[in-house]
Amino acid sequence: MKVLIVNNAVPFIWGGAEELAVNLDQQLNALKGVESEILRIPFAWEPKERIASEIILNRNLGIVNADRVIALKFPAYLVQHDRKTIWLLHQFRQAYDLLDAGRSLLARGQDDGIIDAVTRADNACFDAAQWVFANSPVTRDRLQRYNGRKSEVLYPPLNDPDLFEPGPYGDYIFAGGRVGESKRQHLLVEAARLAGNDCRLVVAGPPGSQADADLLRELVGKYGLQDRVTLQLRMHSRKEIADLARHALACAYIPFDEDSLGYVTMEAAASGRAIVTTTDSGGLLEIVKDRKSGFVCSPDAASLATAFDRLFADRALARQLGAAARDLWTSKKIDWPTTLERLLA
Amino acid sequence: MRVLLASSFVPFVRGGGRFIVDWLERKLVDYGHEVEKFYLPFNEHAASLLDNLLSYRLMDLSNHADRLIAIRPPAHSLIHPNKVVWFIHHIRGYYDLADTEHASVPSSADGRALCAALKRHDTMGLREARAVFTNSEVVRERLMKFNGIGSEVLYPPLLAPDRFRCEDANDEIVSVCRVEGHKRQDLLVRAMEFVRTPVKLRICGASSNLAYEKQLKKLVEDKGLQDKVQLDLGWISEDIKIEHVSRCLASAYVPLDEDSYGYPTLEAAAALKPTLTTYDAGGTLEFIRHGENGLVTAPIPRAIAEGFDRLFGERQKTAAMGRAACETIGRLNITWDHVIDRLLA
Numbered sequence: 001m002k003v004l005i006v007n008n009a010v011p012f013i014w015g016g017a018e019e020l021a022v023n024l025d026q027q028l029n030a031l032k033g034v035e036s037e038i039l040r041i042p043f044a045w046e047p048k049e050r051i052a053s054e055i056i057l058n059r060n061l062g063i064v065n066a067d068r069v070i071a072l073k074f075p076a077y078l079v080q081h082d083r084k085t086i087w088l089l090h091q092f093r094q095a096y097d098l099l100d101a102g103r104s105l106l107a108r109g110q111d112d113g114i115i116d117a118v119t120r121a122d123n124a125c126f127d128a129a130q131w132v133f134a135n136s137p138v139t140r141d142r143l144q145r146y147n148g149r150k151s152e153v154l155y156p157p158l159n160d161p162d163l164f165e166p167g168p169y170g171d172y173i174f175a176g177g178r179v180g181e182s183k184r185q186h187l188l189v190e191a192a193r194l195a196g197n198d199c200r201l202v203v204a205g206p207p208g209s210q211a212d213a214d215l216l217r218e219l220v221g222k223y224g225l226q227d228r229v230t231l232q233l234r235m236h237s238r239k240e241i242a243d244l245a246r247h248a249l250a251c252a253y254i255p256f257d258e259d260s261l262g263y264v265t266m267e268a269a270a271s272g273r274a275i276v277t278t279t280d281s282g283g284l285l286e287i288v289k290d291r292k293s294g295f296v297c298s299p300d301a302a303s304l305a306t307a308f309d310r311l312f313a314d315r316a317l318a319r320q321l322g323a324a325a326r327d328l329w330t331s332k333k334i335d336w337p338t339t340l341e342r343l344l345a
Numbered sequence: 346m347r348v349l350l351a352s353s354f355v356p357f358v359r360g361g362g363r364f365i366v367d368w369l370e371r372k373l374v375d376y377g378h379e380v381e382k383f384y385l386p387f388n389e390h391a392a393s394l395l396d397n398l399l400s401y402r403l404m405d406l407s408n409h410a411d412r413l414i415a416i417r418p419p420a421h422s423l424i425h426p427n428k429v430v431w432f433i434h435h436i437r438g439y440y441d442l443a444d445t446e447h448a449s450v451p452s453s454a455d456g457r458a459l460c461a462a463l464k465r466h467d468t469m470g471l472r473e474a475r476a477v478f479t480n481s482e483v484v485r486e487r488l489m490k491f492n493g494i495g496s497e498v499l500y501p502p503l504l505a506p507d508r509f510r511c512e513d514a515n516d517e518i519v520s521v522c523r524v525e526g527h528k529r530q531d532l533l534v535r536a537m538e539f540v541r542t543p544v545k546l547r548i549c550g551a552s553s554n555l556a557y558e559k560q561l562k563k564l565v566e567d568k569g570l571q572d573k574v575q576l577d578l579g580w581i582s583e584d585i586k587i588e589h590v591s592r593c594l595a596s597a598y599v600p601l602d603e604d605s606y607g608y609p610t611l612e613a614a615a616a617l618k619p620t621l622t623t624y625d626a627g628g629t630l631e632f633i634r635h636g637e638n639g640l641v642t643a644p645i646p647r648a649i650a651e652g653f654d655r656l657f658g659e660r661q662k663t664a665a666m667g668r669a670a671c672e673t674i675g676r677l678n679i680t681w682d683h684v685i686d687r688l689l690a
Contacts, residue, residue, distance in 0.1 A: 002356065002357050004356050009383070010409075011349060011381045011406065011409040011410060012347065012379065012381055012409065012410075035357060037356055037357055039356065039384070039385075039386060040383060041385070042383060042404055042405075042406055042409075044404075044405040044406075044408065050405060053403045053405075054403075056399070056400075056403060057399070057400040057403035057404060058400075060396040060397065060399055060400045061385070061386055061397065061400045062386065062387075062388055062390070062393045062396065062397055063356070063386055064355065064356070064386070064388045064390070065355055065356045065357055065358065065388075066356050066357070
């Protein structure tokens with residue numbers, strides 16, 4: 001069976017969706033009787049007048065010699081094929097929720113034609129697809145709300161689960177992921193300041209900008225936290241991240257309103273570590289249950305500090321919550337064999 | 346430089362058309378450039394031809410790189426202010442083969458109109474380029490004849506010519522290429538019926554044509570050539586191929602009217618071995634000169650057999666022709682230094 005993975009592409013930009021496509025391709029090729037290849041279609045949405053052309057060009061690109069198509073994003077998912085699965089990672093949010101939030105290049109009134117074209121193209125496309133999955137409840141809900149179309153949630157799995165086997169419990173809280181304003185690592189550093197003397201925090205991830213890195217360093221300097229807080233503000237290899245997660249006492253991840261589970265969350269849970277998060281972190285709460293698989297605090301330093309203190313004071317609790325996090329994670333069967341089975345059903 | 350590399354593909358069909366693109370990508374990176382490669386779908390079906398071409402024309406890559414290098418048609422249709430085309434073949438089913446059994450269109454007014462439309466479209470896309478290169482004299486002449494476009498010949502090199510060594514010659518004439526009707530391995534097998542020296546023939550290569558494979562096997566059987574002809578039908582590894590070519594007496598490559606000299610000719614030359622070809626093989630004659638760096642015979646078994654016997658009987662001369670074949674690579678500038686220099690000029 002020949003499976004063509006179809007994604008959009010912006011030249012010289014490589015992100016999570018590109019990684020997912022590569023991993024999906026590798027996983028499919030490892031299946032007996034399945035051959036897979038990735039088609040990346042360049043996408044340019046500015047100037048906004050181009051958007052209609054993008055819709056046409058993707059719809060017109062004939063796909064031959066493929067038994068199945070798995071398409072991930074607008075407008076690439078518009079390619080026509082009679083056995084098409086959409087694994088929705090992204091619609092063109094500028095025409096939908098970003099428009100409502102006033103954060104779009106499009107404006108109601110003057111750009112109604114473009115908004116209408118995108119909506120119609122999407123509606124027809126989702127009707128014609130054989131199977132429609134969404135990468136998170138948020139994506140599913142948006143599709144329902146703006147296009148009235150249904151989909152099933154199918155979370156992208158960890159690409160390298162074997163790296164994240166639980167190790168012995170260490171003496172630091174690990175805060176992974178990209179460092180930036182919306183991820184709020186500065187709040188974790190503030191919490192470390194308020195916590196007791198045992199508290200250790202390791203923040204490891206690439207900073208979005210120099211300013212993001214400077215902010216954390218300034219906080220550590222200002223409060224004299226050099227003994228408590230370790231900052232590793234750079235890209236890490238997957239093994240480095242796995243080692244940090246697997247040997248932590250617990251993990252902390254407090255993004256603001258994350259769409260999906262978050263790879264940091266999945267890595268922590270797979271590693272059998274309790275997760276400290278906040279009430280407003282969004283999709284993580286599917287995995288992080290307060291005092292069952294971690295702590296769900298109010299989004300302030302004091303509340304987070306209390307959670308840290310509890311973990312350092314009671315290592316048995318940290319182990320218990322961590323084990324529960326891993327059990328909850330595995331029970332969700334967000335793994336490649338299950339995912340592939342659903343995609344190829 | 347930031348370079349976009351664009352070419353067409355049919356999903357899951359791999360072969361010569363992809364080597365030139367993939368190898369160029371690797372070499373551009375080796376030479377310190379940033380490269381993004383796109384394979385865009387294209388098929389020759391008449392019903393979807395104009396739609397497909399429209400999709401290519403609607404893409405906007407203009408903001409993304411210093412240069413676009415377009416290879417397999419209709420990639421030359423893409424729009425970019427600094428477009429360079431390395432043209433490797435026409436969509437011949439709409440050009441010189443339009444009135445033959447290999448036509449992609451019916452012989453009708455509609456069919457002819459479609460051919461005319463494609464010709465106009467190709468000419469327009471090629472005219473936009475700042476430079477047009479072809480992979481052979483054969484293609485250069487066709488480009489002038491069909492589209493009135495002038496171009497410069499730029500021969501495609503091997504990815505790693507240094508991997509081929511020259512070992513002492515054994516008794517084998519070796520043929521390493523795809524086993525298909527138009528590559529005419531059957532001619533080589535038939536020739537073995539008429540050889541008078543102990544020269545042997547080894548045919549290596551994968552095939553998508555089971556009937557032709559069967560035909561070759563039957564030929565060997567019917568003519569009782571089992572002791573003289575070795576059929577290695579199937580994909581062989583790069584290492585094994587290099588072994589066979591490095592140790593052979595000479596290579597034989599006799600395709601019918603091929604566009605260019607073909608990688609087999611180049612591989613043999615890199616291993617300091619001469620190639621036997623026929624006078625109707627097309628582009629091979631741009632490389633091989635009879636008696637200098639190989640032999641050119643009539644495309645009939647007895648003439649080829651004479652050539653095989655000559656290669657066997659005059660070993661010193663054969664070795665000398667092999668050395669001359671290697672020098673031809675330099676003489677024709679079939680190097681990456683030259684290719685990248687010209688493409689990025």
